[in-house]
Amino acid sequence: MAQTTAERQAAFRARRATAGNDGNGERRLDMWVTTEADLALARLARRYSVTKREMLERLVVRADAAIVRRLDPDSAEWDTYFQVPR
Structure with missing residues (x-):
């Protein structure tokens, strides 16, 4: 069927x-985003010749990596960031 x-x-x-x-x-x-954010995302994507999806993924992953690099894996800040219960 x-x-x-x-x-x-x-x-x-x-x-x-x-x-x-x-x-x-x-x-x-x-989700809904502001017009300002959508236009900025479109400009960035056009500048780097990628889709808006690719640009958003790059921005998010790079921002996350920058935070993780500064954290000690044995710290409370690491646990808080990754929401690991102690």
């Missing part, structure tokens, strides 16, 4: 959530 549109969409999202080399897949973000 043929799948409904909703069933096909659910299957697509499930496959996407587990796709990738590590089986970790992707996560869907659904």
Whole structure:
């Protein structure tokens, strides 16, 4: 029997959530941002010849890496950042 549109969409999202080399897949973000932020993201993406998605991923991952580099893995700050219970 043929799948409904909703069933096909659910299957697509499930496959996407587990796709990738590590089986970790992707996560869907659904949010509103200010016009200022959207225009800035578009300018940055255009400047670096990437999609807005790629630009956003780069910015987030680099900001996170900069914080993690400054943290001692045995510190309370590390646990707080990664929300590891003591």
